[in-house]
Amino acid sequence: MMIAIGYMLSWRKWFDEQSSRLIAKLVTQIALPAYMISTITHDFTAKRLLSTLPDLRFPVLSMLILFALAAVLIRVMQIKEEHRGLFESMFLNSNTVFIGLPVNMALFGNQSLPYVLVYYMANTTIFWTLGVWLIQRDGTHKQAFSLKTTLEKIFSPPLLGFIVGVLLVLFHIQLPQFILTDCSYIGGLTIPLSMFFIGIAIQRAGIQNVSLNRDSLGVLSGRFIFAPLLMTLLVLPMPVPILMKQVFILQSAMPVMTNAPVVAKLYHADEQYAAIMVTETTLLSLAVIPLLMMFVKSGFIT
Template identity: 40%
Template sequence: MLQTFRTSVDSILPVVVMILVGYCSARIGWIDEKIGNAFTKIILNISLPCYMIWNITNSFDRDKFLMLFSGMLIPFLSMLIGYVVSILLSILFKIPREKRGVFRTAFFCSNTIFVGLPINLALFGEKSVPYVLLYYIVNTTLFWTLGVYEISKDGLSAVPLLSLSSLKKIATPALLGFIIGLILIFLGVSLPHFAMDSFHSLGNLTTPLALLFIGFVLYSIHLSEWRIDKDILLVLFGRFIFSPLLVFILLHFIHVPELMAKVFIIQSAMPVMTNISIVAKGYGSDYKFASFATAITSVACVIVIPCIMTLI
């Protein structure tokens, strides 16, 4: 067990180093708001879609994908149950109305790409990426429907649970890259080598840029905002205890390949999504609470993930 913990720590340390590089770069002014925004645009619109296409076409064929697709039931059920529990906890512990939706969304949604992808790559290698993407599809869909609906209720006006704008946001370039990859394997189409090499090279930008961006986000949150209260403790409970434990329980009833099971547990224990802060600010919700929840769970993740790896 001690050896497993050390191996997990060794896998996480490169992630920590790159986050620290991002933090230090922001501190000395090399990464500012403009560059941070450029990083997110490059990741979400270029590198991640390319990585999706390259990895899906290299990891799957039609039969293998259909066999594994049923595994999406686990993240779907776990997040829906987490959503219901978050509603009950927000009422029981009297979470203030102006941040109730942020709390609920932070409780059941996780950062599956910016943090989840690089950590799973560090722990399990590129074979884990298809399972990361399966979890990502469910997480993204529920965030842009249930999550945005809850956050909007904190502000001036609530948006419809299912609307054209939310459907457009679900159809991100990353998800479209995933769909293109699926179309290619279902049609049995092989792209030219130069195209695949280009997708691979651009896709390799995803992890370092994402980790540098996390370091920038951590630096941008002032120390005066780092206050641990019951609301934050409940978010930490949801992210690092309730969610992975729930996935672990579901795995006893829904059997999936061993690597998929491990990836789903790790994905369920990822930090709060960075998008929550952006959406909260747009709808007049408590975006500072969202930003702090993102920061504190990102820091805690470095300690929690080696512990979870040891247990599983």
């Protein structure tokens, strides 16, 4: 419903390109960091937070395997030369914030937040290093690697909000109640604004541009078949919390990152291909996510 409202308001010209950028900034730079601080300091202990850090190995290993698989599929499916870097980047990275966070919060509540953030840390690090390098390979505009820029992208406001929340818990620092209340109110904007943003993005990309070909079918298979299947195989036999397994499987099957078209435009790669894949995977996720929800809640994941 919230995605549909965002779509309709964009269609009615309430939102333009500048509005979409403003919402994205509000979510990632203001609302989400506040949400992290509010939720982590309220719901978690130092022991529980520290116990989640070793779980980083699962999303990292999964994405590295997906990277290798994408390289194979490029040759098998004869992906266009100018799309190969984008194909690999979109194949292995998922939208863990704008869709992954609200989906997991709706299904599992605040208890899933540490696992959502662990996956987010792995995903954002790999995207802004390996993923961006892959997209840059497709582009006509070459740019030297900048460690400073890369670190700024990795240590984004959401991750910094997470780190601040963790430090407050680890060192038993109690913020004044009025600050925590403000963080709670501001953080409450995260989920509805994220859903509005997705609706706006779908409307602006244009459903009429959706088409199925080898380049798009390969990305769809990566996001919704290979990624969740691989994550299931990795976590199912491991002696880790069931909630972690459920969250990781869902996070692995999220749509293409909304940053992909932005980075493609920066390096003069095929921005339209990236935007269409964001649209197609987001639309398809409306059907795939409920099916995955039933799967992870069915009792099969133990």
